[in-house]
Amino acid sequence: MLAALAVQPGPIHNVTIQDVPEPGTPEGGEAIVRMLASTFNPSDAVTVSGAYASRTEFPLVPGFEGVGVVERIGPEVPSALLGRRVLPIGSAGAWQELKRTDHTWCIPVPDDIPTDVACFAYINPLTAYLMVERFCSDARTVLIDGASTTIARHLQELLDQRGIETVMVGRGWSGEGVDKQVDVAFDCVGGETGRRAARAVKPDGVVVHYGLLSGQSLGEVGRRVEMFRLRDVVHACPRSELPALFEGVFDQLRAGRLRSRVAREVSLRELPQVLKEYRPAEGKLLVRVTD
Numbered sequence: 001m002l003a004a005l006a007v008q009p010g011p012i013h014n015v016t017i018q019d020v021p022e023p024g025t026p027e028g029g030e031a032i033v034r035m036l037a038s039t040f041n042p043s044d045a046v047t048v049s050g051a052y053a054s055r056t057e058f059p060l061v062p063g064f065e066g067v068g069v070v071e072r073i074g075p076e077v078p079s080a081l082l083g084r085r086v087l088p089i090g091s092a093g094a095w096q097e098l099k100r101t102d103h104t105w106c107i108p109v110p111d112d113i114p115t116d117v118a119c120f121a122y123i124n125p126l127t128a129y130l131m132v133e134r135f136c137s138d139a140r141t142v143l144i145d146g147a148s149t150t151i152a153r154h155l156q157e158l159l160d161q162r163g164i165e166t167v168m169v170g171r172g173w174s175g176e177g178v179d180k181q182v183d184v185a186f187d188c189v190g191g192e193t194g195r196r197a198a199r200a201v202k203p204d205g206v207v208v209h210y211g212l213l214s215g216q217s218l219g220e221v222g223r224r225v226e227m228f229r230l231r232d233v234v235h236a237c238p239r240s241e242l243p244a245l246f247e248g249v250f251d252q253l254r255a256g257r258l259r260s261r262v263a264r265e266v267s268l269r270e271l272p273q274v275l276k277e278y279r280p281a282e283g284k285l286l287v288r289v290t291d
Helices: 042-048 123-135 150-161 191-199 230-236 239-245 247-254 271-277
Strands: 002-005 016-019 030-039 066-073 085-088 098-102 106-108 141-144 165-168 182-187 201-209 224-227 262-267 284-288
Touching (some): 016 271, 030 085, 106 239, 123 150, 123 247, 150 165, 191 201, 239 247, 262 271, 271 284
Parallel strands (some): 262 284
């Protein structure tokens, strides 16, 4: 079977397409998922760079997000899962034709949500949805930095539904143009932009820090800072409750919201070359893993 393989830490475009052995017979609790579609996220590049050395082993098949069909199951796996479209979350490995995983990581995809939509349901929509649920129940005004990112647009969409005023600022924001203090700031940039966002927060407000696009730490900001990492939330959640975690996101997708703008569709074979020239600001990559 085909797989995109990172043999050692380095730039994401150094992955190579290789013919690797198919997974063997699934063991107890395991499922073999035939991947249909995947995408690229900055977390893929960070992981392949070796930044998470303590929990990353090479060679590595990247891809934290995608949709596939459960093709084989092992003992102790509910038979109803066989043939279902799922999001196999909890680990990398979406950039290959067949992914072996524990069946409890497989999130069933509702029949009325197309594969090309569902394959973007995890990283950005779930992060945005959970952060708004957790930190914005009493908010009236929210500042969002990294305004051009997909997740910033998701946040704004969710906040608009609640009637919450949003202030959008870019990665190089100078601090000008914001004439009021806000209840919450969502910071995915860090560095000086993140510190400026924090200075716009009321003394009793909160800075939700969930990314580091600048590559620089947020540092001391004089406000309450809450770190949000989707991986921590997902891995702390009881497996039996994971499908329920996605219900709000699936409802939004059904309504045509939290959609990702697709810049290009590529095959798995084309992916390494495309990654050399791809710029995230263009939109998302839709990777056709299996035709």
